[in-house]
Amino acid sequence: MPVHFRPGRRQKAWSGNVVAIGLSAGFLEPLESTSIHLIQTGIFRLIGLFPGHGFDKADIEEFNRQTLFEYEDIRDFIIAHYKVTNREDTPFWSYLKHMQVPDSLSQRLALFESSARFFQHGKAELFREESWVQVLIGQGIQAKADPMVDLIPAADAIAFLRDIEEVIADNC
Numbered sequence: 001m002p003v004h005f006r007p008g009r010r011q012k013a014w015s016g017n018v019v020a021i022g023l024s025a026g027f028l029e030p031l032e033s034t035s036i037h038l039i040q041t042g043i044f045r046l047i048g049l050f051p052g053h054g055f056d057k058a059d060i061e062e063f064n065r066q067t068l069f070e071y072e073d074i075r076d077f078i079i080a081h082y083k084v085t086n087r088e089d090t091p092f093w094s095y096l097k098h099m100q101v102p103d104s105l106s107q108r109l110a111l112f113e114s115s116a117r118f119f120q121h122g123k124a125e126l127f128r129e130e131s132w133v134q135v136l137i138g139q140g141i142q143a144k145a146d147p148m149v150d151l152i153p154a155a156d157a158i159a160f161l162r163d164i165e166e167v168i169a170d171n172c
């Protein structure tokens with residue numbers, strides 16, 4: 001049975017004397033289960049910007065800026081799961097493969113495809129480089145190698161990979 005939901009977020013999580021936290025602030029989707037994390041960060045953000053007497057416009061704007069960044073960052077990560085697909089066997093996957101995505105995501109995908117390079121955009125990003133790279137490679141994105149790779153002697157690269165192999169074997 002399909003479960004219908006309407007994703008989105010408030011334009012302003014903090015407005016006047018009302019602060020929206022959790023589902024009252026927005027909902028993305030359940031794939032990566034980020035709702036409880038967003039509740040926690042919303043509470044911490046409010047504590048960090050807690051008002052004294054009255055409300056300071058600068059505090060409110062900063063709260064809303066950070067909230068916006070966080071939601072859009074998670075949104076991009078979720079969309080990447082669907083956009084980076086090799087499947088075109090159903091109208092659903094075909095649509096997702098060719099759909100328009102936010103500029104922030106298309107820039108990130110273009111950079112990764114052109115040189116396998118990836119950069120974090122800020123400490124507030126929930127999903128770190130490892131998560132992104134695993135999703136992008138796992139979904140089959142064809143990335144050209146970082147040109148710096150040619151500077152690493154093959155013997156060093158093999159020794160490095162053997163170390164990883166040993167660590168994995170020790171922990172299995």
Ligand SMILES: Cc1cc2nc3c(=O)[nH]c(=O)nc-3n(C[C@H](O)[C@H](O)[C@H](O)COP(=O)(O)OP(=O)(O)OC[C@H]3O[C@@H](n4cnc5c(N)ncnc54)[C@H](O)[C@@H]3O)c2cc1C
Nearest residue numbers: 021022023024025026027030032033034035036037038039
């Ligand atoms: C089965 C399931 C599994 C989940 N798994 C995960 C997971 O693994 N990780 C994760 O991050 N998230 C998960 N979630 C999502 C997460 O649990 C919810 O997003 C989170 O609990 C929402 O908390 P909330 O306080 O924002 O909203 P709610 O828990 O919905 O609380 C809102 C409260 O406001 C009350 N209320 C509503 N309207 C009014 C009103 N007009 N006046 C007064 N009170 C009102 C409601 O009765 C309710 O008590 C899961 C959810 C479900 C259902």
